[in-house]
Amino acid sequence: MADVWRHAWLLARKDLLVEFRSRTAILSALVFTVLVLMVFNFGRDPTAVAAVDLAPSILWVTFTFAAMLALNRAFQLELENQALDGLLLAPVSRSSIYLGKLMANLVFVATVEAVGLPLFALFFNVPILHVLGPLLGVIALATVGFVAVGTLFSAMTARTRFAELLLPVLLLPFMIPPLIWAVLATGALLAGRPLSEAAGWLRLLAAFDIVFVTLAFVLFPATVNE
Amino acid sequence: MRLLKTGRWITGVGLALLAAVYVRALAFTPVERFQGPAQKIFYIHVPAAWSAMLAMGLVGIAGILFLLLKDPRFDRFGEASAEVGTAFSMVMLTTGPIWAKPIWGTWWTWDARLTLTLFLFLLFLGYLLLRGAVTDPGLRARYSAVLGICGLVLLPFIHLSVYFFRTLHPQPIVLKPSAPSLPGPMLVTLLFSFLVFTVLYVGFVTQRYALSLLREQAEPHA
Amino acid sequence: MPENTPYMVAAYIVAAAILVTYAVLLYRRTLKP
Secondary structure, three states: HHHHHHHHHHHHHHHHHHHHOOOHHHHHHHHHHHHHHHHHOOOOOOOOOHHHHHHHHHHHHHHHHHHHHHOOOOOHHHHHOOOOHHHHHHHHHHHHHHHHHHHHHHHHHHHHHHHHHHOOOOOOOOOHHHHHHHHHHHHHHHHHHHHHHHHHHHHHHHHOOOOOHHHHHHHHHHHHHHHHHHHHHHHHHHOOOOHHHHHHHHHHHHHHHHHHHHHHHHHHHHHHHO | OOOHHHHHHHHHHHHHHHHHHHHHHOOOOOOEEEEEHHHHHHHHHHHHHHHHHHHHHHHHHHHHHHHHHOOOOHHHHHHHHHHHHHHHHHHHHHHHHHHHHHOOOOOOOOOOHHHHHHHHHHHHHHHHHHHHHHOHHHHHHHHHHHHHHHHHHHHHHHHHHHHHHHOOOOOOOOOOOOOOOOOOOHHHHHHHHHHHHHHHHHHHHHHEEEEEHHHHHHHOOO | OOOOHHHHHHHHHHHHHHHHHHHHHHHHHHHHH
């Protein structure tokens, strides 16, 4: 059991080293996030709608698209040099591969969110420091949900022809429930409502995470077994 | 091929029974007092929803069974059920708004039921698109099973999210249909329609399954 | 009682059209796979 985690961590480290050494992917994702925030700003009529009303939606749509972008490249690395076969031949269990990918993707998306959140607060004048703790909790839980399913699906779509189009089509229905709870929780927090209200949404997010991480963990071997 | 003939026969019976339901619902079932004739759409929309949900459930279960038992028959069944489910979802997605317009005053609303309808349709489409994108049959079967299972598990979470989203963002409602406590004749019509839609589901899936089998026999794989 | 018969008719026609079309499609596809 400890081996599974150790291997997973080694795999994650390998992925992250490759990603952050070349830096192209992470920088592109960061720039993309900034641009999406800009699109939101110019995509609304400033006289009609106050930013604070739209704030939770803007944040979460941005994070949804950023996560999608990150997940698209999740298995591209392996595709390029037939590295997936090498990975499968290595003496690590399939589950380790899933956990490793999951962790690497989480770090990647978290990095993008770590930059995106302060920029969001800046661009739309949204005070977040007073609820930063709970807000980070919401972001963490929702992100795990997105990435747990996304890692599984990107393993399947990576080898298909229209992967960049197919992954969003398959994944977005699964991102919508966490998105809804995250938006409701963020809205409650930013509006200064008591924590107990947001707690309900957090519980649902946690339940979703537990169910889908487990499910993806169990199903992942079916996607790579020959 | 016998399976195909059985399927066609069942479908034929189903369509004949559908005509019977139509006649009964339109001519021999009382008109509901508050909603008027449009309420009768209910007798088509709700059983179609049942068939679509049944289709989705069976796609998921077929996926589980395929991964456990590796029997390609489950994969063929999943494929058939997904396609048939798409057809019933289209019935839901069209009759739903046509019902909503006179009853709620708007073609679309993000209420729990209509939204779930849309989700189901998109999940079915995703399943079929994934199948279309994978050429290797073994891989396609495994991927479909995975997606089908995930889709099934997602359904309760869809309800748990959309329901809360909806109740906190109420839409203006013109005529709120009360939860029907259906009087006798209406209940009979509804139950009859459930039966007919189930028969149609079985007939369609049988034919579609037979089609997969015929295709495989025409092009045997090494 | 509201007068909304056209909606009822439209829905019944559309539903029948979809189901019958699908039945016909299945029939024709299985004639020559």
